[in-house]
Amino acid sequence: MTVPADAARRRIVEIFISEEGPLLRRWSQISGAPIDELRDLHQALRTALAGDADLADVRGLLGELSRARARQGYTPSDTARVVFSLKEAVYEQVEADGQGDALRGFAWLSRLIDDLGLFTFETYSAAREKIIIDQAEQLLELSTPVVKLWEGIVAVPLVGTLDSARTQVVMEKLLQTLVDTGSEHAVIDITGVPAVDTEVAQHLLKTVVAARLMGAECVISGIRPQIAHTIVTLGIEFGDIVTKASLADALAYALSRSGVQLKGAATTRVAVRAERD
Amino acid sequence: MERVPILKLGDILIVSIQIDLDDQSVLTLQEDLADTVVSRGARGVIIDITAVEIVDSFIGRMLSTIAAMTRMLDAETVVVGMRPAVAITLVELGLSLGGVRTALNLEKGVVMLEHARSAEG
Amino acid sequence: MSGPQEMPIATNGDVVLVRQKVRSVAAEIGLSLVDQTKIVTAASELARNVLVHAGGGRVEVEKVSTGLRPGLRLVFSDEGPGISDIAQAMTDGFTTGGGLGLGLSGSRRLVDEFDLVSAPGEGTRITVTKWSR
Numbered sequence: 001m002t003v004p005a006d007a008a009r010r011r012i013v014e015i016f017i018s019e020e021g022p023l024l025r026r027w028s029q030i031s032g033a034p035i036d037e038l039r040d041l042h043q044a045l046r047t048a049l050a051g052d053a054d055l056a057d058v059r060g061l062l063g064e065l066s067r068a069r070a071r072q073g074y075t076p077s078d079t080a081r082v083v084f085s086l087k088e089a090v091y092e093q094v095e096a097d098g099q100g101d102a103l104r105g106f107a108w109l110s111r112l113i114d115d116l117g118l119f120t121f122e123t124y125s126a127a128r129e130k131i132i133i134d135q136a137e138q139l140l141e142l143s144t145p146v147v148k149l150w151e152g153i154v155a156v157p158l159v160g161t162l163d164s165a166r167t168q169v170v171m172e173k174l175l176q177t178l179v180d181t182g183s184e185h186a187v188i189d190i191t192g193v194p195a196v197d198t199e200v201a202q203h204l205l206k207t208v209v210a211a212r213l214m215g216a217e218c219v220i221s222g223i224r225p226q227i228a229h230t231i232v233t234l235g236i237e238f239g240d241i242v243t244k245a246s247l248a249d250a251l252a253y254a255l256s257r258s259g260v261q262l263k264g265a266a267t268t269r270v271a272v273r274a275e276r277d
Numbered sequence: 278m279e280r281v282p283i284l285k286l287g288d289i290l291i292v293s294i295q296i297d298l299d300d301q302s303v304l305t306l307q308e309d310l311a312d313t314v315v316s317r318g319a320r321g322v323i324i325d326i327t328a329v330e331i332v333d334s335f336i337g338r339m340l341s342t343i344a345a346m347t348r349m350l351d352a353e354t355v356v357v358g359m360r361p362a363v364a365i366t367l368v369e370l371g372l373s374l375g376g377v378r379t380a381l382n383l384e385k386g387v388v389m390l391e392h393a394r395s396a397e398g
Numbered sequence: 399m400s401g402p403q404e405m406p407i408a409t410n411g412d413v414v415l416v417r418q419k420v421r422s423v424a425a426e427i428g429l430s431l432v433d434q435t436k437i438v439t440a441a442s443e444l445a446r447n448v449l450v451h452a453g454g455g456r457v458e459v460e461k462v463s464t465g466l467r468p469g470l471r472l473v474f475s476d477e478g479p480g481i482s483d484i485a486q487a488m489t490d491g492f493t494t495g496g497g498l499g500l501g502l503s504g505s506r507r508l509v510d511e512f513d514l515v516s517a518p519g520e521g522t523r524i525t526v527t528k529w530s531r
Contacts, residue, residue: 299410299411299413299414300410330435331417331438331439333443334500334504335442360435362431362434362435365432365435366436366439370443370505370508371490371500371503371507372504
């Protein structure tokens, strides 16, 4: 570093430290951030500027700040403004100082703040992306319950619109449950599914075939008239796949296939049918 | 080349594939198995693929061939323990393993063979 | 991104090594278990094709990225007789190697991108890519 540049840098750091009080107040005013939060940042920056300009601590604090703001739903501009507004606050002090050294030093500090601002922005977007991915995963988890209906019989009651990705996840989970529980019968109930497209219908079909390859049987229940219409219109071959009108019918079918005798089955079924309406 | 061991339990032969099979080993296993069915007078064969990470068309064809071959030699074959990922991949690949009986695990495979036998009387 | 890694395909044992390599890279980039199984199965089919139809060749295994999603790219190439009728070769059940005829058509269904370049006497080059979901 040349001598004049060094002097400029020293001067701006001096201002930065000596004018802490007014600087922080102004910074807080412009950015809208609480003064306590900014004081920590100021401390870290000051240590870095006075020392060997190692910004690791500053970045650490900024990273936390950006992540917290991403979670709290601040906009990216609001978040970046916290850093960029420091420039304006410092500039006002530099102007008051009126020296050439201070101005030159400001140019140097300004570039440093720009870098920190970009860093904030990057951390913010990374945090937002992570939140979105986590939520999507949670949603998938929530929407894919595989329940045990009876010893050796499991079911997936599907509710809501099925897209290709979700169908695949549900189906993989169902097949894994067959292995884990040693269940030879599975019911895929789509009573709560308003519509399916070709791809989803294909996935359902492939799951039934895959289960068969593994040594288990799948029954699809609750196909709505519109869905039956779609499947036939699209020309998708459902072949020898067993379908039942309701989950109750599917369970009765699976029970009889696994050798369970239902006593008074007729009455039971009437009761369940009544509940459905 | 590695050889897959063939175990005998009563009149059932059990083959548990624990290694990543190359094509030559697949063919060897096929021949070994046919020989053993005859020499031991086996009535059933269980092929356990619990540890098998992929079944491609070559191994798929072996499973179908073994099933058809042993049936001709009066023994029923059951393939057990296929992993979900393997089953999904086979479906996508377009292999249906026609003529091959399957069960979720070894225990259910044994039960299936016993049922098949008692049905025969 | 590390550069492509080349592996020879000259023996049945090499096909097994290719499968193991593809499996480990697929796991490394975070493909789901099902997607790992699909790409490894496709690699097995295509490697066998190279061996059966051209007597040998090679595969390049490469990690790729769209910026957001990581992926795995495999390039199988040989200097064999090539394919004269690609459309026919891609049909389910069509075979010249005595197999089930699912090698090409089946592996195309197992990957996200499939590109085949071939002409009689000029060898064959098949590029497949699987992206992380």
